[in-house]
Structure formats: C-alpha cells, structure tokens
Amino acid sequence: MATLALGAQPSAAIDFTNAAFVQVAQGNASIPVGHLDFCRSRPAECQANATVEPAVSLTETNWQQLVSINAHFNQTIIPVTDEELYKVEEFWTYPTGGYGDCEDFVLAKRRALIEAGWSPSTLLIAVVRQSDGSGHAVLMVRTDRGDLVLDNQASAIRLWNETPYQYIKRQSQANAGQWVDMLDDRMTIVATSR
Secondary structure (H helix, E strand, O other): OHHHHOOOOOHHHOOOOOOOOOEEOOOOEOOOHHHHHHHHHOHHHOOEOOOOOOOEOOOHHHHHHHHHHHHHHHHHOEEOOHHHHHOOOOOOOOOEOOEEOHHHHHHHHHHHHHHOOOOHHHEEEEEEEOOOOOEEEEEEEEEOOEEEEEEOOEEEEEEHHHOOOEEEEEEOOOEOOOEEEEEOOOOOOOOOOO
C-alpha cells in the first residue's frame, strides 16, 4: 500500500484523468458472450446499480480486505479451463468444486467484496489481452488511489497501468450488465507464436 499512498488524494478531489485510472470511451461496448449468458441465468447480478460510487476511499482496513480476499481465492481455487471443466469454450459462473477459470475467480472475488459491504459500482470485471495475445479477465477495483487489479495469475494487487495486459473493456460503473471500452494507449508488447 506504500506505493499507492504516494498518489493519495482526498476523495472529494479525485482526478480521474490521472494515469492511475483507466479511461473509458463514451457509450456502451459489446458484452462478452460469457457474461451475457451469465446475466441471462442471473439477471439480479446484472442490473443498474442503485447508487454509483465514483471510487471507494482506500483505507488500511479495506486494503487488507482486498489482499485477504484476493489471496483466499487465488490459493483455494484450482485454475482449469471451461473446456476441461464444462466441455464448452466459454462459461462464466462461480467456481465449482474448487475449480474455475479466470472469470470464475473474478466473479467469486467480486461477490465476496460485495458481501463485505463494497459498492458494486467500484468492482468491475475487465477483459484484457495477455502478452501472448490470449484473452483474460481480472477484477478492477476503483479506489481513490487508482484502479487496482485483482488477478488470479498474480498475488500482488497492482494499479492497472502496472500490469502486463492490454485493457479492452470492462463493466460500466452505472450498470453491471453493460460494458464500456477502455482506452489503453500504453505501449504493450504482444508476443506472436510462430
């Protein structure tokens, strides 16, 4: 949390144009197919948020909650693909029997944080591209210190711009069933397979 404290600002004066916050395009983006199917089976989890909190104030207590929840799921869920587990290419759900893929980790972490009292409008599923070009999902937590990333492939929680991913789109803060494109103009290196 020490590096995050350097850019700390009072909540009322948050500069969302700061590089610690990912920028988004106006209008809605396409919804990932897996999330669309998830929303059809669980419509209550994909509605407009009753209130939109621009960012949660990051305290030592809720920082420890993030660290604890991230570590718990990263240590207790065994990563497997949807193909291995469900015999389908893409299926977003909560972890089953201690197994799941990246979206399952994200859904479990998001639900645990909501149950702990976090505003759903600050807990956003994001779709990213890894350096090998493959897709991946992470949980972005919008705080007054920046957009933090909870990732099943890394134990450390980092600011979005300190991760090795190209950010594509994320859930809208206003509505968990809608998505927005993210504007990631950082230089990223994508490996190609030959």
